[in-house]
Amino acid sequence: MANFKNLSIYDTMEKLDIVLYPEPGLREICQPITEMNDDIDKLIDDMFYTMYDAPGIGLAAPQIAVQERLIVVDVSESNNQPIALINPEVVQSAGEITWEEGCLSLPGVYAKVKRPSDILVRGMDREGKQIELEANDLLAVCIQHEIDHLNGTMFIDHLSGLKRSRALQKYRKLTEQPE
Numbered sequence: 072m073a074n075f076k077n078l079s080i081y082d083t084m085e086k087l088d089i090v091l092y093p094e095p096g097l098r099e100i101c102q103p104i105t106e107m108n109d110d111i112d113k114l115i116d117d118m119f120y121t122m123y124d125a126p127g128i129g130l131a132a133p134q135i136a137v138q139e140r141l142i143v144v145d146v147s148e149s150n151n152q153p154i155a156l157i158n159p160e161v162v163q164s165a166g167e168i169t170w171e172e173g174c175l176s177l178p179g180v181y182a183k184v185k186r187p188s189d190i191l192v193r194g195m196d197r198e199g200k201q202i203e204l205e206a207n208d209l210l211a212v213c214i215q216h217e218i219d220h221l222n223g224t225m226f227i228d229h230l231s232g233l234k235r236s237r238a239l240q241k242y243r244k245l246t247e248q249p250e
């Protein structure tokens with residue numbers, strides 16, 4: 072929560088509702104964004120606000136019920152390295168890393184997922200400029216996790232059948248409403 076002043080319009084930011092599994096929108100393929108505009112710029116700020124507040128290290132637009140290809144991440148300890156990516160795509164990947172992942176749309180569930188450890192991502196920044204970004208380790212994990220959301224994939228889909236059922240069982244138990 073510390074470094075909101077880095078963001079352009081922090082006075083007007085709004086906290087958005089995070090949609091929870093099994094909301095069907097989390098399983099949809101999101102649409103590319105064709106051009107930057109003020110609405111998307113504001114959405115990016117609101118997504119950062121919502122992510123820092125949660126707190127989390129990444130958030131994808133479908134998690135706030137917007138079916139568009141937009142993610143925000145910040146894996147720094149002091150919340151001062153915000154990265155917003157529009158239409159992000161992994162164009163190269165190498166290596167391997169296993170990380171215990173969690174998801175703001177599956178609160179309380181954590182599981183080890185194996186992914187490439189080094190990636191090259193292509194996309195558009197919030198100024199509408201095409202960019203390439205190299206990411207390693209946690210940042211690479213986080214970006215891949217968020218890009219998965221744009222394709223309707225959740226991190227539990229990377230688990231074996233048994234581990235996935237266990238994770239979902241735990242989630243159901245956690246989210247069960249007491250009578």
Ligand code: ZN
Binds near residue numbers: 174175176216217
């Ligand atoms: Zn997630």
